Amino acid sequence: HAKRMGKSNYQFYHDSMHSKIQGNIELESLLRKAIKRNEFSLFYQPQIGTKSNQIYGAEALIRWNSHELGMISPAEFIPLAEESGLIVPIGEWVIREACQQVKNWQCANLPLFPVSVNLSIRQFYQSDLIPMIRKIIEETGIEPHYLELEITETMAMEAESATIILQELKNTGVKIAMDDFGTGYSSLNYLKKFPIDHLKIDQSFVKDISYDKDDKDIVSTIIVLAHNLNMLTIAEGVETAEHVAFLKEHKCDVLQGYHFSKPLPPQEFESWLKNWVKSENE
Numbered sequence: 001h002a003k004r005m006g007k008s009n010y011q012f013y014h015d016s017m018h019s020k021i022q023g024n025i026e027l028e029s030l031l032r033k034a035i036k037r038n039e040f041s042l043f044y045q046p047q048i049g050t051k052s053n054q055i056y057g058a059e060a061l062i063r064w065n066s067h068e069l070g071m072i073s074p075a076e077f078i079p080l081a082e083e084s085g086l087i088v089p090i091g092e093w094v095i096r097e098a099c100q101q102v103k104n105w106q107c108a109n110l111p112l113f114p115v116s117v118n119l120s121i122r123q124f125y126q127s128d129l130i131p132m133i134r135k136i137i138e139e140t141g142i143e144p145h146y147l148e149l150e151i152t153e154t155m156a157m158e159a160e161s162a163t164i165i166l167q168e169l170k171n172t173g174v175k176i177a178m179d180d181f182g183t184g185y186s187s188l189n190y191l192k193k194f195p196i197d198h199l200k201i202d203q204s205f206v207k208d209i210s211y212d213k214d215d216k217d218i219v220s221t222i223i224v225l226a227h228n229l230n231m232l233t234i235a236e237g238v239e240t241a242e243h244v245a246f247l248k249e250h251k252c253d254v255l256q257g258y259h260f261s262k263p264l265p266p267q268e269f270e271s272w273l274k275n276w277v278k279s280e281n282e
């Protein structure tokens with residue numbers, strides 16, 4: 001009996017694995033073609049400074065509009081891009097596109113602000129990361145501090161070389177943000193050593209901030225910790241006026257979330273920003 005069950009379990013496992021692998025191979029080959037076919041784009045989400053109420057920066061977030069599959073969210077394809085190594089060329093495209101966009105916006109009649117991009121672990125430890133970034137900054141002609149790279153705690157804790165890589169990145173003049181702070185594996189000791197400009201407080205802590213005592217304590221403590229270590233804080237997932245009020249009261253530096261805007265394609269972002277500047281000056 002046990003044997004039969006074992007066998008049918010195996011069969012079941014095997015079949016679902018098979019279709020999963022099959023599906024992944026198909027997705028991977030589509031992903032492989034997506035750069036050449038121009039199917040990726042970047043959306044931008046504004047970040048607002050709490051002191052000035054002005055734009056502080058924008059986060060670039062990748063979108064994939066696949067000819068075969070339609071819109072696919074990064075949460076679905078980034079893991080596969082990482083597994084397959086395709087994240088290296090995709091990630092390079094993201095950085096180049098973001099820097100080009102910075103350049104375009106600086107030429108337009110808009111306030112200046114930096115753009116941040118998410119790095120994946122594969123990219124972070126890729127041997128030519130630094131020369132690649134230098135080259136893109138040079139070719140697009142932006143000042144390096146208009147580019148910010150977002151890494152996660154887990155990425156930074158993975159290897160001994162992380163501190164060196166971060167220091168070399170800082171030497172290129174780009175900014176560094178620690179994304180999803182509080183959700184990963186981190187050591188406060190390292191936090192002190194890493195040259196981090198911004199701590200991004202994960203949205204899971206912000207969500208219930210209006211009524212959850214633990215989340216209130218966690219968030220206000222992260223802000224104090226960051227300030228003591230000479231970092232600024234960016235709250236993610238800011239959705240309500242209550243979130244804004246709490247975060248301002250506790251001196252969070254920058255706010256990002258649907259309360260201000262969802263991520264937008266470049267042209268819509270520009271309109272959003274013009275409107276924001278106008279309403280702030282009224």
Ligand code: C2E
Binds near residue numbers: 045073075094119256
């Ligand atoms: P992330 O870097 O933490 O980005 C924030 C995510 O939260 C984005 O999801 C954004 O749309 C979403 N978000 C923003 N404001 C709010 C809000 O007020 N409420 C809620 N519920 N969500 C909000 P998105 O664009 O689907 O990206 C998901 C994740 O995919 C990102 O998380 C990042 O880890 C990854 N990702 C996105 N673009 C790239 C990329 O170019 N390269 C790499 N390696 N990863 C990327």
Ligand code: MG
Binds near residue numbers: 150
């Ligand atoms: Mg991010």
Ligand code: MG
Binds near residue numbers: 179180200202203236
């Ligand atoms: Mg995040």
Ligand code: MG
Binds near residue numbers: 179180
């Ligand atoms: Mg994330």
